[in-house]
Amino acid sequence: MSRLLHFSILMGIFSALIWGCLKRDLSDYPGYLDPEHVRLFAYPGEWWEGHDVAEMPDGRYVATGVRDFAGDSMRTAIVVVSSSGDSLGVFYINDRARGVNVVSLSGDRVAVENTKKTYIVSPTDGSIEGSLEFSNFRVLDSENDALIYDSSSNSLITPWRDDGLCLHQVFLDGSDGWLACSGVEAWLVSVKRARDGYVVQGAKPGRVLLFKVNTEGEVKWVRVVDIPFADTTDAQVVEVDGFEITDDGSFLLPMDQGSLTPVLLKIDTLGNILWIKNYEHPGGGIDWLRVYTFKVVRIAPERYFLVATNAQCGHCVSVIKIDGDGNVLMAKNYFWAYFHWVWNVIRTSDGNILIVGTSAEDSTNSLFLLKLDPNGNPVW
Secondary structure, eight states, X not given: OOHHHHHHHHHHHHHHHHTTSOOOOGXXXXXXXXXXXXXXXXXXXXXXXXXXXXXXXXXXXXXXXXXXXXXXXXXXEXXXXXXXXXXXXXXXXXXXXXXXXXXXXXXXXXXXXXXXXXXXXXXXXXOEEEEEOOOTTBOTTOOSSOOEEETTTTEEEEXXXXXXXXEEEEETTSOEEEEEEOSXXXXXXXXXXXXXXXXXXXXXXXXXXXXXXXXXXXXXXXXXXXXXXXXXXXXXXXXXXXXXXXXXSOEEEEEEOXXXXXXXXXXXXXXXXXXXXXXXXXXXXXXXXXXXXXXXXXXXXTEEEEEEEEGGGTXXXXXXXXXXXXXXXXXXXXXXXXXXXXXXXXXOTTSOEEEEEEEEXXXXXXXXXXXXXTTSOBOO
């Protein structure tokens, strides 16, 4: 089941339960965050979602998601805020589709991908410069971290399906560049920029796929890694929420070990699993962690943040800081509403992290942006 469908089902069940209950005073609970530290975007009574966020060269942040998912006015939403978190505008693409990826382009533009097209948009006034019609071979089930802009060639690098899972270069004028294929079928894809190229991660029943492509479109290596705790009897696709490249060139892959138990794997370029860490009870401010989404982002040399949707605290936001060996340095929960869902997290140029997602309060679901410093303190 895709994370989008999983989230929608959970939200429907949650809404049916919570709106008939008496409200609690959330400020009495450990981990409560004053909503003034969170940027929320929605109209009362509507269902908004935040899916991805990118930073512009001038420090602005552009998030994409959806407005009024459950209503007739459903449109792809684009939210722009300043480096200090002030709202600079909310714009829309008139497709009944979620915005699932956003990347910064040259010339004060962003590429916003939804499940129909990829649009070139001005974050200043919301005007649409053009759109790209990807073919049916485009991997449309990928959310976040599935689109990269290459400024040297003015092209987008994106997952593709051809001979198994591939990586494809598409120029902004719509013409095709190179196509690099792994020969291995996989799903739940994410892409990271690496030294002299790109690394692609995909998921398979009981396994994960990693392969590297250089900037000329040549496949350098392909690795299929067996996950020792994966349930292959029911051909379950391993749930990987993206990955991160470490300082030594290895890869950190966050996933769940059944029953939503969070684990982090470190895998080298040869496909060897270097270690597996379990974060079910990380300590600090998190007694118990059960993850629906589980992301990893590098924040400094040998320092990483794990960011999760934690089912054990009313679907709050959980953040764990670890070192390069996976040791816990800090663990905190955050909540300001009755329901939270993390979609993605990025490191910002000022050394902080920015989390994008969805939170629910009363009958309104909001797109949220939460910025934290390297110690987990709210920035704005």
